[in-house]
Structures are given as structure tokens and as C-alpha cells.
Amino acid sequence: MTALHARISGELADRIRSGEWPPGQRIPFEHELTAQYGCARATASKAVQALADAGLVERRRRAGTFVASPRIQTAVLEIPELKTEVRRRGQVYDYQQLARRVRPVNPLDPDEASLARSGDVVELRCRHFANERPLAVEDRLIHLGVAPAAATADFTTVPPGAWLLAHVAWSEAEHRIAAAAADADVAAALEVPTGTACLVLKRWTWREGKGVTFVRQRFAGEAFELVARFAPRSFDQGGHEGRPTPGMRSK
Amino acid sequence: MTALHARISGELADRIRSGEWPPGQRIPFEHELTAQYGCARATASKAVQALADAGLVERRRRAGTFVASPRIQTAVLEIPELKTEVRRRGQVYDYQQLARRVRPVNPLDPDEASLARSGDVVELRCRHFANERPLAVEDRLIHLGVAPAAATADFTTVPPGAWLLAHVAWSEAEHRIAAAAADADVAAALEVPTGTACLVLKRWTWREGKGVTFVRQRFAGEAFELVARFAPRSFDQGGHEGRPTPGMRSK
DNA sequence: AAGTGGTCTAGACCACAAA
DNA sequence: TTGTGGTCTAGACCACTTG
Structure with a gap:
């Protein structure tokens, strides 16, 4: 009914x-x-x-x-948690921490300055794997002023994204998406040639207006796509065949 | 009150x-x-x-x-109409049609097949300029079975996106975002070296389940970013300083 | 079995913008 | 001035789920 x-x-x-x-x-x-x-x-x-x-x-x-007049330019972007998304695709997910250190915020870096202008952060570099192949390289900062527990958390086995979801409550986020050529380090981590076009996804997360974390994920080439659907909310009952499911997908 | x-x-x-x-x-x-x-x-x-x-x-x-548990992975993506966005940034917008022809749908191309499996389309290639510099190369298909008026429309002065907004009613859309190296043609049109990393935005638009148009826009390098904001709807009254406005932005 | 959210009714008053 | 949407009330019945 x-x-x-x-x-x-x-x-x-x-x-x-x-x-x-x-x-x-x-x-x-x-x-x-x-x-x-x-x-x-x-x-x-x-x-x-x-x-x-x-x-x-x-x-x-x-x-x-x-x-109203149609405004196609707004769409809901589904930004998947990598572990969840890889498993949804029926692939084996794996994770590796490459580096970790604690240091003060560098206010000269515009990406960092958007997170916070002072205080200490945990800086991480890690890799996500799908079926034992590198999927993404992730650089992450976690502000210890907002999430002090991150100082003692073990990110060698738990991805920082998953850890934060469990330890930080509701928040706001901003995402920026661009393309960039892989430098030598990133190319090595992704096991692709230097200069390969990468999708770069940056995300800032705030809690009550204070920066919690900044993350930059790089995906190699056209291997992955972000998908956004637009449909007037709550009126999508009529599914149309032949169209793939939203989410991040491999080619 | x-x-x-x-x-x-x-x-x-x-x-x-x-x-x-x-x-x-x-x-x-x-x-x-x-x-x-x-x-x-x-x-x-x-x-x-x-x-x-x-x-x-x-x-x-x-x-x-x-x-509820936070689900940061959903965000509202603002996909700007280029003409509007360029002018919002205070720049001069210009548009150029590079090629136009009418041909049958090629069902072997997966991008096209998602639009329609048969019928004729108008195929366009055009360029968008910001301050007289190439901003994006656009490849577009418009299905004449759904929008027959497109057969006689003049796209040498009116961008197809703007024309469609005025001639097609409410619709659904799907966007896919990836990165790819510029091939020779695209690089020439964008006036960048061949192989430059490009942001590739693809959009399919449907009306009542029937494909209306498919468009692929390529943006050079890191010059442009797509921005998506997440905040629980209707509760964003507390604006936070220091953060840029959503939209597509130049570096 | 009990109590929650989901839905609906038949009223009412108000602010505001259009005529 | 008029009539619309915006909001609110004090009820009511129901479906569903959980204890």
C-alpha cells in the first residue's frame, strides 16, 4: 500500500x-x-x-x-569508501601503510591551510589494493587537536578512513576532483609509468567547523570512474535498464 | 521568525x-x-x-x-554549465563549433550504446573558452528521435548544452568522471602538449527513460576542479570561513 | 502484546506577495 | 485586499516491529 x-x-x-x-x-x-x-x-x-x-x-x-526549470548541473556524487567498494565489486581488498609521522601543520600548503593553520597532525601515506593490484595512493593528515586519539592509533592494519568513521561523529566534507600526471613516487606506488594521468580526489572533513582530516587519493588512468546520478529525489522508482550502477567502477 | x-x-x-x-x-x-x-x-x-x-x-x-552513522561518501556535486560558470568567475566566455554531422548511432561504442541502440544522432565537437584560452573540448551526441529539433538547430553560436536546457524538459542524468591523457586531437584543441592529464566528464541525459544526449568534456590538467560539498541538507546555516565556494574553479 | 512511527483529518491562524 | 502557501493543533487509525 x-x-x-x-x-x-x-x-x-x-x-x-x-x-x-x-x-x-x-x-x-x-x-x-x-x-x-x-x-x-x-x-x-x-x-x-x-x-x-x-x-x-x-x-x-x-x-x-x-x-521549475531543470538544473542538471547538480548531482549526487557517491564517493565510496575504498574497502567497501572493492568488496562490493567482489574483489579482494588489501591495505598497506607506507609512511607515518607526526609533525606541525604547514600553513604554507594551501591544502593543509584549509584544514587548519596550526597544531600537530598525523601524516600518513598508504596504498589500497584491489585483487593485489594497487588501486590508489592515499596521503592523509589527521589533526590531533580535534582527534587526539589518532596519535596512538595503529594505521598499519586499519585504514585511516575506516578508523575515522568509527571515531569521529557527524561532520561536513568538501571534495575536489582533478586530473594530474603521476610523479615518480606516485607512479611507483601505483605501478604505472611516470606521467600517467591520474584522477585526484581530495577531501576535507570538518567537525563543528574545525578541520578533522584532509585526504588526497590518486587513482591511475581511466581505470576508475566516479559516478554521479541526478534524479529528482524520491522519484526514481522507474529504473532504466542498460545503465550501470552508481559507485566507483573499474573498466 | x-x-x-x-x-x-x-x-x-x-x-x-x-x-x-x-x-x-x-x-x-x-x-x-x-x-x-x-x-x-x-x-x-x-x-x-x-x-x-x-x-x-x-x-x-x-x-x-x-x-545514523556518518556516510561521508555521498556528496552533492555541482556540475556547472560552462558558460554560466566562466562568467561567474568574471571571465569572458566564448564558444566555437568545430565539427557537426548527422549519422546513425554506433551501438558498438559503449558510451553511445548507453544513450541509444538505434536511430540518428547529431554529433558535435566544440570548444569552450575562458578569457580566450581553451577551457574544454566537448563531444556531444543528441538523439534526433527524442529531440528532432536538434537537426535544424544552429550550434555555431549557441552551445548545445544551453540549447538543450531550453528545449528539453525535466530529465535524469548520470555523470562519470575519470582522468585520461590527451590524444593529439584533444591536445591540439586544448593547446596543451599531447599526453597532458585531462579531467574527463561524461554525462548521459534521459527523458522518460529514453536517451536524449551524451556529452564528454575534457579539461586540461589540474587547471580545473570539480567541487562537491557534503553537509546534511537544510542544516548548513553555520558557514565556515576560509573555505572556497563550490563550483568549478581555476587554480 | 505493546508502543513506535506513518499517515490522515478537519479544522485554524498567519505572513506575504500578487492583483 | 485577497488568496496562497506555511504552519500548527488535537485528535484518530493503522502497520509494523520488537521485546
């Missing part, structure tokens, strides 16, 4: 996505929906508000609710 | 993000919130449901509502 407000949302969304109601078109008022569906206004309101939350419509007092 | 349900949501979210309520912690029942805030249950329900929609909590019948 599907809830009435969901049915109303779905039927309105269908009309919008089919083009029957083009962008700018006014959709029925709430009181019209209560008449059409024989429901209370709160139910109609919930249905329309869901469309507004999804970005499909815009609501204006006194004027009504209107079909 | 902030709505009561928003105040409740905010206060609950603060306790979660501060770590006062760690993942797995049960938060107050709805009936407890109605007592604490002196409101109706619908109001408390709306507040908690907003947290659930944002992914901060998980609700289980008969058990209660619990703080």
Missing part, C-alpha cells in the same frame, strides 16, 4: 517529467488537490512540498506552485 | 553534530518532543522526519529514532 501523499506526488511528478506540464506551468493549488483526491489539505501540502524539496517545483505565496 | 519544527530540527541536529548524541544513540520519541516543546505530534514528527530525510537519523517502528 502506497501512501496517498506519495501517490499524489508521483502523479504530479509524472506530468512534469513527461513534459505535459512544462517549466513555468502552474500546477493545481492545494485546495484543488484536496478536491481532486478527496483528502485533507495537509496531505496535499505534504505531496507538493515533497516536489519542492526535490527541486521539481517552486512555490510562491499568493501565486501558486510552478514547475 | 523561525518555524517551530525548524527550531526542533536544529536543536536536535546540533546535539548530533556536536557528538553529544553519538551514532546509534536513540533520540527522544515524538511524544517526548511534544511534551518538551509543548507542540502537537505532527510538528514533532515533521522535525524528526526532516532529520531522517537529511540522513542524520534512522527511524525504526516500535524501536524509535536513532542517530
Whole structure:
């Protein structure tokens, strides 16, 4: 049994996505929906508000609710935890710590300065493997002022990402994605020729506005892709065949 | 005046993000919130449901509502329309069509096959400029079965992305991001050496499950980054200084 | 079996923007 | 000024899950 407000949302969304109601078109008022569906206004309101939350419509007092213009440029990016993602693909995950040290923050490095301007960090370099082949090289900083337990944590067996997920509560993050040629060190770690094009994923994580960790992961060549899907939230019931699953995927 | 349900949501979210309520912690029942805030249950329900929609909590019948475990791996990716983004950065945008032809779909190309398995497409290659320097090379296919007007549209002055936004209603999209070395053609178009690491952004757009367009944009080197922000939806009121704005940015 | 969240109703008042 | 969306109330019934 599907809830009435969901049915109303779905039927309105269908009309919008089919083009029957083009962008700018006014959709029925709430009181019209209560008449059409024989429901209370709160139910109609919930249905329309869901469309507004999804970005499909815009609501204006006194004027009504209107079909919004498409904004394809926002998408949900699924940034997988490597261990989970590798196993989801049915491959063997492995992990190796290459280096570890504690040092003060270097405020001259712009990536580091975005994390914090002072204090000590644990600096790690490690590798992630899929089926015993190098998948990514990871450089990570963990701010000891925010996560002091990282000073004594053992990252030779536990990847820092997994450790942090278990030891740090809800947070915000920012990701930046770019391409860069592999330098000699990175190329050696990834076992590819120097100069190979790499996908570079950088992530900063904050907790209550204070930088917790910065991580830079490099993936060799076109071997891996980040996938982002856009679909109006909560209205993706109609799966389309022939399209791969979101996530990071190997070629 | 902030709505009561928003105040409740905010206060609950603060306790979660501060770590006062760690993942797995049960938060107050709805009936407890109605007592604490002196409101109706619908109001408390709306507040908690907003947290659930944002992914901060998980609700289980008969058990209660619990703080969710952080899932940093999902983020909202802002994929800018190039014309808009270049101008937002205060630069001069320019556009050039390099090639155009109409041909049948090639079902042997996996990128094309994800768009459609038959029918005719308009194939375009064009360049985007920022301050008269090449920013991106774009290869695009538009399926004439879904967008027949594209057969007669003039893409020598109007970028196909902008044209499609104006001529195609709400749609779904999937993005894939990878790195690749520039081949001779791409390198020439971007005015960089052959082999330069490029960020490759591919996007498929569907309308009612039918492929509308496929586009592949290549950006040279580390000159451009895609930015994705993660923050629980609707609870990002506390902006943090020192962090750049989302979007695509030049170095 | 009990109690939670999920849903819905039939009202109400208000702010605000459009006419 | 008018009518829309935004919000809220005080009930109610139900499904589901867990103890």
C-alpha cells in the first residue's frame, strides 16, 4: 500500500517529467488537490512540498506552485569508501601503510591551510589494493587537536578512513576532483609509468567547523570512474535498464 | 521568525553534530518532543522526519529514532554549465563549433550504446573558452528521435548544452568522471602538449527513460576542479570561513 | 502484546506577495 | 485586499516491529 501523499506526488511528478506540464506551468493549488483526491489539505501540502524539496517545483505565496526549470548541473556524487567498494565489486581488498609521522601543520600548503593553520597532525601515506593490484595512493593528515586519539592509533592494519568513521561523529566534507600526471613516487606506488594521468580526489572533513582530516587519493588512468546520478529525489522508482550502477567502477 | 519544527530540527541536529548524541544513540520519541516543546505530534514528527530525510537519523517502528552513522561518501556535486560558470568567475566566455554531422548511432561504442541502440544522432565537437584560452573540448551526441529539433538547430553560436536546457524538459542524468591523457586531437584543441592529464566528464541525459544526449568534456590538467560539498541538507546555516565556494574553479 | 512511527483529518491562524 | 502557501493543533487509525 502506497501512501496517498506519495501517490499524489508521483502523479504530479509524472506530468512534469513527461513534459505535459512544462517549466513555468502552474500546477493545481492545494485546495484543488484536496478536491481532486478527496483528502485533507495537509496531505496535499505534504505531496507538493515533497516536489519542492526535490527541486521539481517552486512555490510562491499568493501565486501558486510552478514547475521549475531543470538544473542538471547538480548531482549526487557517491564517493565510496575504498574497502567497501572493492568488496562490493567482489574483489579482494588489501591495505598497506607506507609512511607515518607526526609533525606541525604547514600553513604554507594551501591544502593543509584549509584544514587548519596550526597544531600537530598525523601524516600518513598508504596504498589500497584491489585483487593485489594497487588501486590508489592515499596521503592523509589527521589533526590531533580535534582527534587526539589518532596519535596512538595503529594505521598499519586499519585504514585511516575506516578508523575515522568509527571515531569521529557527524561532520561536513568538501571534495575536489582533478586530473594530474603521476610523479615518480606516485607512479611507483601505483605501478604505472611516470606521467600517467591520474584522477585526484581530495577531501576535507570538518567537525563543528574545525578541520578533522584532509585526504588526497590518486587513482591511475581511466581505470576508475566516479559516478554521479541526478534524479529528482524520491522519484526514481522507474529504473532504466542498460545503465550501470552508481559507485566507483573499474573498466 | 523561525518555524517551530525548524527550531526542533536544529536543536536536535546540533546535539548530533556536536557528538553529544553519538551514532546509534536513540533520540527522544515524538511524544517526548511534544511534551518538551509543548507542540502537537505532527510538528514533532515533521522535525524528526526532516532529520531522517537529511540522513542524520534512522527511524525504526516500535524501536524509535536513532542517530545514523556518518556516510561521508555521498556528496552533492555541482556540475556547472560552462558558460554560466566562466562568467561567474568574471571571465569572458566564448564558444566555437568545430565539427557537426548527422549519422546513425554506433551501438558498438559503449558510451553511445548507453544513450541509444538505434536511430540518428547529431554529433558535435566544440570548444569552450575562458578569457580566450581553451577551457574544454566537448563531444556531444543528441538523439534526433527524442529531440528532432536538434537537426535544424544552429550550434555555431549557441552551445548545445544551453540549447538543450531550453528545449528539453525535466530529465535524469548520470555523470562519470575519470582522468585520461590527451590524444593529439584533444591536445591540439586544448593547446596543451599531447599526453597532458585531462579531467574527463561524461554525462548521459534521459527523458522518460529514453536517451536524449551524451556529452564528454575534457579539461586540461589540474587547471580545473570539480567541487562537491557534503553537509546534511537544510542544516548548513553555520558557514565556515576560509573555505572556497563550490563550483568549478581555476587554480 | 505493546508502543513506535506513518499517515490522515478537519479544522485554524498567519505572513506575504500578487492583483 | 485577497488568496496562497506555511504552519500548527488535537485528535484518530493503522502497520509494523520488537521485546
